[in-house]
Amino acid sequence: MVNKKVVYDTKDLNLWYGNDHALKNINLQVHENEVTAIIGPSGCGKSTFIKTLNRMVELIPVVKISGDIQYRGKSILDKSYKVEELRTHVGMVFQKPNPFPKSIYENIVYGPKIHGIRNKKILDEIVEKSLRGAAIWDEVKDRLHENAYGLSGGQQQRLCIARCLAVEPDVILMDEPTSALDPISTLKVEELMQELKKDFSIIIVTHNMQQAARISDKTAFFLNGEVVEYSDTNKIFSTPSDKRTEDYITGRFG
Numbered sequence: 001m002v003n004k005k006v007v008y009d010t011k012d013l014n015l016w017y018g019n020d021h022a023l024k025n026i027n028l029q030v031h032e033n034e035v036t037a038i039i040g041p042s043g044c045g046k047s048t049f050i051k052t053l054n055r056m057v058e059l060i061p062v063v064k065i066s067g068d069i070q071y072r073g074k075s076i077l078d079k080s081y082k083v084e085e086l087r088t089h090v091g092m093v094f095q096k097p098n099p100f101p102k103s104i105y106e107n108i109v110y111g112p113k114i115h116g117i118r119n120k121k122i123l124d125e126i127v128e129k130s131l132r133g134a135a136i137w138d139e140v141k142d143r144l145h146e147n148a149y150g151l152s153g154g155q156q157q158r159l160c161i162a163r164c165l166a167v168e169p170d171v172i173l174m175d176e177p178t179s180a181l182d183p184i185s186t187l188k189v190e191e192l193m194q195e196l197k198k199d200f201s202i203i204i205v206t207h208n209m210q211q212a213a214r215i216s217d218k219t220a221f222f223l224n225g226e227v228v229e230y231s232d233t234n235k236i237f238s239t240p241s242d243k244r245t246e247d248y249i250t251g252r253f254g
């Protein structure tokens with residue numbers, strides 16, 4: 001088996017919201033070109049963990065962090081690591097689709113324009129490539145200048161994925177990206193993830209066990225802010241090492 005490169009490496013990562021110890025000694029390596037699923041019951045720290053990976057949590061004043069997070073070998077908690085730089089490598093898709101109240105085209109070119117790209121031909125190419133990459137081009141190619149709010153929820157979510165792709169990230173963080181979608185849109189986004197992992201690394205928080213089993217290569221089971229078990233998804237779902245993992249995936253608690 002080829003040894004895949006490590007994208008994220010967290011070392012004794014701890015996080016507190018005031019006195020609430022939300023992440024406890026997380027040591028986890030995320031590999032490139034894989035889908036890594038984060039599962040666990042409500043309130044166990046899944047969202048906190050992925051928002052730590054792009055430093056979104058630091059917007060919350062009561063947050064304290066100790067330990068280290070290395071992204072591609074560099075410590076992103078280091079004050080010298082610019083958050084703007086991190087965000088060019090790490091995109092995020094949220095639970096509820098959140099397109100801007102602008103046209104489909106403007107949603108996609110927003111990031112590239114911030115990065116200084118002004119050439120219309122290049123922007124047009126980015127729009128087509130990103131929408132194709134997010135498997136929504138055929139559905140929207142004739143209405144690029146219509147407002148994104150006119151799209152269905154599932155289309156809006158794929159548009160948000162396309163918006164992420166437009167700035168050519170390395171990692172895509174997804175926080176329950178299909179929980180607001182119908183089964184058909186969910187399937188489309190899941191199929192899309194399988195395509196995207198050829199070029200990107202994906203970390204997804206999901207409450208849906210079947211989804212984690214279907215789409216991910218590795219799974220981390222979080223409980224009360226700790227990682228109980230982290231392993232190949234096949235192993236987690238067939239022969240988990242920890243009784244608590246087994247109880248959770250078989251629906252005995254959580």
Ligand SMILES: Nc1ncnc2c1ncn2[C@@H]1O[C@H](COP(=O)(O)OP(=O)(O)OP(=O)(O)O)[C@@H](O)[C@H]1O
Nearest residue numbers: 017020022040041042043044045046047048049060
């Ligand atoms: N902004 C915040 N301020 C204070 N405490 C917070 C904040 N966000 C989360 N917490 C606390 O941190 C813990 C972990 O929450 P988090 O949202 O990361 O869990 P989760 O596993 O993603 O839950 P869910 O599955 O319900 O979304 C909880 O005890 C929660 O109350």
